[in-house]
Amino acid sequence: MTRAPVTGAFEALGDPVRRHVLELLAAGERPAGEIVAALQARAPISQPGVSQHLRVLRDAGLVTVRAEGSRRFYALDPDGLDAARAWLSGLVDPLAQFAQPLDALATEVARGRRTRPTTTGQPDRPAADGRRPA
Amino acid sequence: MTRAPVTGAFEALGDPVRRHVLELLAAGERPAGEIVAALQARAPISQPGVSQHLRVLRDAGLVTVRAEGSRRFYALDPDGLDAARAWLSGLVDPLAQFAQPLDALATEVARGRRTRPTTTGQPDRPAADGRRPA
DNA sequence: CTCCTCCATAAGCAGGAACTTATAGGTCGA
DNA sequence: TCGACCTATAAGTTCCTGCTTATGGAGGAG
Numbered sequence: 001m002t003r004a005p006v007t008g009a010f011e012a013l014g015d016p017v018r019r020h021v022l023e024l025l026a027a028g029e030r031p032a033g034e035i036v037a038a039l040q041a042r043a044p045i046s047q048p049g050v051s052q053h054l055r056v057l058r059d060a061g062l063v064t065v066r067a068e069g070s071r072r073f074y075a076l077d078p079d080g081l082d083a084a085r086a087w088l089s090g091l092v093d094p095l096a097q098f099a100q101p102l103d104a105l106a107t108e109v110a111r112g113r114r115t116r117p118t119t120t121g122q123p124d125r126p127a128a129d130g131r132r133p134a
Numbered sequence: 135m136t137r138a139p140v141t142g143a144f145e146a147l148g149d150p151v152r153r154h155v156l157e158l159l160a161a162g163e164r165p166a167g168e169i170v171a172a173l174q175a176r177a178p179i180s181q182p183g184v185s186q187h188l189r190v191l192r193d194a195g196l197v198t199v200r201a202e203g204s205r206r207f208y209a210l211d212p213d214g215l216d217a218a219r220a221w222l223s224g225l226v227d228p229l230a231q232f233a234q235p236l237d238a239l240a241t242e243v244a245r246g247r248r249t250r251p252t253t254t255g256q257p258d259r260p261a262a263d264g265r266r267p268a
Numbered sequence: 269c270t271c272c273t274c275c276a277t278a279a280g281c282a283g284g285a286a287c288t289t290a291t292a293g294g295t296c297g298a
Numbered sequence: 299t300c301g302a303c304c305t306a307t308a309a310g311t312t313c314c315t316g317c318t319t320a321t322g323g324a325g326g327a328g
Contacts, residue, residue, distance in 0.1 A: 165274085165275095166274075166275060166276090167273090167274065167275080170275095181274090181275075181276095182275090182276075182277080182278095185275065185276055185277085186276090186277090188275095188276095189276085189277095203274090204273070204274050204275075205273095205274065205275085206274085206275065206276090
């Protein structure tokens, strides 16, 4: 249920502003206000506009929110991001489904095993877009 | 110059139909006609519609085209896909830029070193969306 | 040369995505 | 309690994206 549908993830990643938000969050969690300020420093955008983007990212399972007082701290959600990455890996080579764990291990080693033990979820297989025509 | 702008890649990945195309191509290169047929087997779409999607994928550097007689064979472009994957990796952990080569190695091993020697391109850093306001 | 196949581009239209302003809901300090 | 943040939602508009039909050009088969 905490499942991140890759499908929605790529839709969310399609927007430059949202990618920018993710890059900001790569440096660590931030309250919405700071995100708004950071984005506005680069291009004119309203606070509600940013808020809406944040919602999309959250619905896509790419970020998480933590409420502290009146502020909402946003952070990257490794699960969602890994799911997307896994999908891409699965494209180039089906066997990469196997390589995934190794992949994660390599990353883990590289970072000195900073945080979580096994982020490696088993995401959806490459599959399944629901297409809706007219 | 053969550079694949990650930026455009994610835009291309945002569409379900295009993701479906990529999944088809994961099984190997195919002429446009087969792609059209395969997509139409799942949902009603016209030949020009598919052709346009293919163009977007090509412009994004996610697929390549090879002309053979009157047919155009499309295939996945590992460079573009790896670039996208690298961007995602860079998000979760900046050091993953290092992990990338290892990552590729793991994949290589898993597949039994089927094809190309070093696909591993050096993609763009996380950066830079051009925002266009009014 | 003529026809047929395969694929791409052109043009036009419709639905949705992203932006805006306005407003409401919490939380904290005075 | 009152007022000042901080953030989310509502409502409305605009523009972009994806779809369609129509058409053109290039490559074999006859």
